[in-house]
Amino acid sequence: MGDNGSPAVPSKTEFNKYKIGKVKSTPSIQRDAKTNLTYIKLRKRSSEKVYGCTIFQDHYREDEKLGQGTFGEVYKGIHLETQRQVAMKKIIVSVEKDLFPITAQREITILKRLNHKNIIKLIEMVYDHSPDPTNSASTNLHKAFYMILPYMVADLSGVLHNPRINLEMCDIKNMMLQILEGLNYIHCAKFMHRDIKTANILIDHNGVLKLADFGLARLYYGCPPNLKYPGGAGSGAKYTSVVVTRWYRAPELVLGDKQYTTAVDIWGVGCVFAECFEKKPILQGKTDIDQGHVIFKLLGTPTKEDWVMARHLPGAELTTTNYKSTIKERFGKYLTETGLDFLKQLLALDPYKRLTAMSAKHHPWFTQEPLPSERIRLPSEESHEADIKRYKEEMHQSLSQRVPTAPRGHTVEKSESPVVKSRMAMPRGPKKDDAIPIAPLRDISAKPPPSKLRDLHQNPRPYHPNNGYPKTVVPPPVAPAGVNRYVANNTPRTNRFNGSNAGPNSNRNPVNRFHPETNFNPKYVKAPLPLGPQSRYQGNSTDSRYKSSPNDSRYLNPRYPNKSDASLNKPVQKYSRQEPNTPINRNYNPPNGPRNAGFEHYQDSRPPHPQFPISSSQNQHQINKPVEKKNGSFKDERTNPDEPKEFDNGDIADLY
Ligand SMILES: Nc1ncnc2c1ncn2[C@@H]1O[C@H](COP(=O)(O)OP(=O)(O)OP(=O)(O)O)[C@@H](O)[C@H]1O
Numbered sequence: 001m002g003d004n005g006s007p008a009v010p011s012k013t014e015f016n017k018y019k020i021g022k023v024k025s026t027p028s029i030q031r032d033a034k035t036n037l038t039y040i041k042l043r044k045r046s047s048e049k050v051y052g053c054t055i056f057q058d059h060y061r062e063d064e065k066l067g068q069g070t071f072g073e074v075y076k077g078i079h080l081e082t083q084r085q086v087a088m089k090k091i092i093v094s095v096e097k098d099l100f101p102i103t104a105q106r107e108i109t110i111l112k113r114l115n116h117k118n119i120i121k122l123i124e125m126v127y128d129h130s131p132d133p134t135n136s137a138s139t140n141l142h143k144a145f146y147m148i149l150p151y152m153v154a155d156l157s158g159v160l161h162n163p164r165i166n167l168e169m170c171d172i173k174n175m176m177l178q179i180l181e182g183l184n185y186i187h188c189a190k191f192m193h194r195d196i197k198t199a200n201i202l203i204d205h206n207g208v209l210k211l212a213d214f215g216l217a218r219l220y221y222g223c224p225p226n227l228k229y230p231g232g233a234g235s236g237a238k239y240t241s242v243v244v245t246r247w248y249r250a251p252e253l254v255l256g257d258k259q260y261t262t263a264v265d266i267w268g269v270g271c272v273f274a275e276c277f278e279k280k281p282i283l284q285g286k287t288d289i290d291q292g293h294v295i296f297k298l299l300g301t302p303t304k305e306d307w308v309m310a311r312h313l314p315g316a317e318l319t320t321t322n323y324k325s326t327i328k329e330r331f332g333k334y335l336t337e338t339g340l341d342f343l344k345q346l347l348a349l350d351p352y353k354r355l356t357a358m359s360a361k362h363h364p365w366f367t368q369e370p371l372p373s374e375r376i377r378l379p380s381e382e383s384h385e386a387d388i389k390r391y392k393e394e395m396h397q398s399l400s401q402r403v404p405t406a407p408r409g410h411t412v413e414k415s416e417s418p419v420v421k422s423r424m425a426m427p428r429g430p431k432k433d434d435a436i437p438i439a440p441l442r443d444i445s446a447k448p449p450p451s452k453l454r455d456l457h458q459n460p461r462p463y464h465p466n467n468g469y470p471k472t473v474v475p476p477p478v479a480p481a482g483v484n485r486y487v488a489n490n491t492p493r494t495n496r497f498n499g500s501n502a503g504p505n506s507n508r509n510p511v512n513r514f515h516p517e518t519n520f521n522p523k524y525v526k527a528p529l530p531l532g533p534q535s536r537y538q539g540n541s542t543d544s545r546y547k548s549s550p551n552d553s554r555y556l557n558p559r560y561p562n563k564s565d566a567s568l569n570k571p572v573q574k575y576s577r578q579e580p581n582t583p584i585n586r587n588y589n590p591p592n593g594p595r596n597a598g599f600e601h602y603q604d605s606r607p608p609h610p611q612f613p614i615s616s617s618q619n620q621h622q623i624n625k626p627v628e629k630k631n632g633s634f635k636d637e638r639t640n641p642d643e644p645k646e647f648d649n650g651d652i653a654d655l656y
Pocket residue numbers: 066067068069070071072074087089120149150151152153154155199200202212213215384385386450
């Protein structure tokens with residue numbers, strides 16, 4: 001307590017003692033009584049030095065709101081020294097206990113390790129300890145961290161909902177390739193994203209797509225994806241199945257599989273791909289069970305041959321339904337046979353038959369006319385998730401202004417309402433791949449439910465799709481004096497729109513000078529993360545370390561234990577990019593014969609999960625393979641553990 005009885009003002013360096021981005025073992029999870037959010041206790045640093053965490057108000061100014069995050073909002077902002085535009089993801093820290101949200105912890109740790117053109121970069125972490133704006137009389141400090149990210153002009157959900165943007169097929173191909181590039185990088189770095197959806201795919205002013213929101217991402221065990229199996233196969237590790245926003249949740253998750261793989265992300269990519277045509281999420285289940293029904297209504301109830309493992313999952317009852325696939329009727333009007341094949345393989349019910357990010361990039365759909373565009377050109381208008389409500393209002397307005405069609409006989413009945421009642425419209429003449437995809441009028445109010453994991457750990461939050469006013473037009477009213485938390489000269493915060501103290505970029509100039517691609521200096525570009533010898537995808541690398549031997553026993557999948565078929569070790573067949581018109585090879589995935597060979601003899605309710613087999617010919621200490629200890633944690637089994645690891649992921653592995 002202070003001298004006058006008021007609470008003591010924390011020192012300016014209060015946060016300096018905390019260590020962000022490192023949790024060595026599963027921390028005890030606590031729940032804040034006031035907000036009901038889950039937190040972990042921040043550990044104190046051994047030294048008192050500031051470590052990559054500067055003070056917010058010294059360096060940044062907060063601007064308009066871009067989106068609503070689970071543990072805080074996302075704002076547009078300005079870096080004061082350079083006047084560069086940034087996005088700031090706010091993380092509110094529990095004031096009483098100094099607790100930090102786990103999802104934020106995880107996102108920061110993982111983003112710090114990734115470096116790829118199609119992955120959002122974490123510029124830095126800053127903290128804000130200005131007086132609490134909700135209680136101007138108190139000396140309480142408002143405690144929040146900000147993740148500073150490069151500012152992106154749009155996210156894919158905003159783009160798809162924007163009635164003024166119509167994506168061409170060549171742009172959709174370009175976007176799909178970029179998404180797959182980013183995802184392939186994440187998967188090869190041994191992470192699963194676990195929240196792929198349109199709102200988490202950001203687009204910069206150059207048309208470069210970036211995967212964002214790594215709050216649910218995690219390290220996986222086992223081999224990275226290769227042309228035979230999706231990543232994570234064979235480790236026997238179990239993860240929580242309540243991940244991914246429900247409408248983008250893969251069928252194995254819906255059926256309660258805990259030993260899933262990176263294929264859950266590919267399912268999300270399939271949903272995003274199809275959403276580009278219908279311009280709304282394609283699988284809108286109302287509950288978790290209903291999600292299963294919605295999936296099977298589109299793709300058909302899987303038979304035993306379609307998906308062997310489904311019968312052994314907790315939600316197997318769903319497979320007793322009898323739905324017929326409707327995917328051709330629904331998406332055949334937008335896509336050619338090849339395009340439809342691509343969609344079907346992204347949305348394969350059996351995760352082991354689903355394309356991997358790498359194999360998907362080589363699907364012949366990408367070599368068919370129209371070829372992927374060189375660069376996506378979006379209108380200069382910014383389109384974020386937060387703008388969806390504005391688009392909805394615009395759409396509603398334009399519908400209510402539409403003159404109703406005259407009834408037969410060309411007379412207008414007296415009782416006819418000027419408001420069009422039904423929004424049903426026939427899709428315009430469906431053309432194949434060379435046409436601009438036209439969706440029927442869509443229900444733009446559709447908004448996916450939040451991820452179930454977040455439902456469990458966080459307060460269900462209302463959806464705030466915009467910041468309450470059209471962003472580009474009307475300046476907000478000036479706030480009462482004395483509420484300015486951020487600007488040193490005490491200008492009211494909301495005066496930022498009057499132009500007098502706005503930076504050169506605040507006039508919505510789309511040029512984002514903070515963007516690394518536009519501000520390219522090779523001196524400061526980090527080398528990409530090495531994939532390591534365990535990343536044995538069969539890409540174009542000539543380095544023999546990155547090629548798998550056909551006899552590599554690590555690719556024998558213990559989930560399919562009897563697979564001794566020699567044909568599995570034949571060379572992998574690839575799509576030829578030179579012959580786009582060759583007929584589709586339906587056996588492409590799996591390329592080497594029946595994937596589920598030998599499963600007929602399978603008796604147990606679940607296949608056993610032996611330790612990942614390591615052939616004697618392999619250099620054992622190159623295998624960065626965690627082995628489960630008796631107490632359930634994982635230890636490093638390399639013969640020389642002091643050797644530097646490619647990815648030191650042990651600290652973030654076991655949160656959930
Ligand atoms: N770097 C950025 N540039 C521009 N807009 C951004 C940026 N990062 C996030 N946004 C906007 O904020 C929204 C929410 O961001 P994000 O998904 O990272 O937060 P979240 O807390 O994980 O949200 P959710 O719980 O919905 O997944 C995005 O959909 C996007 O519209």
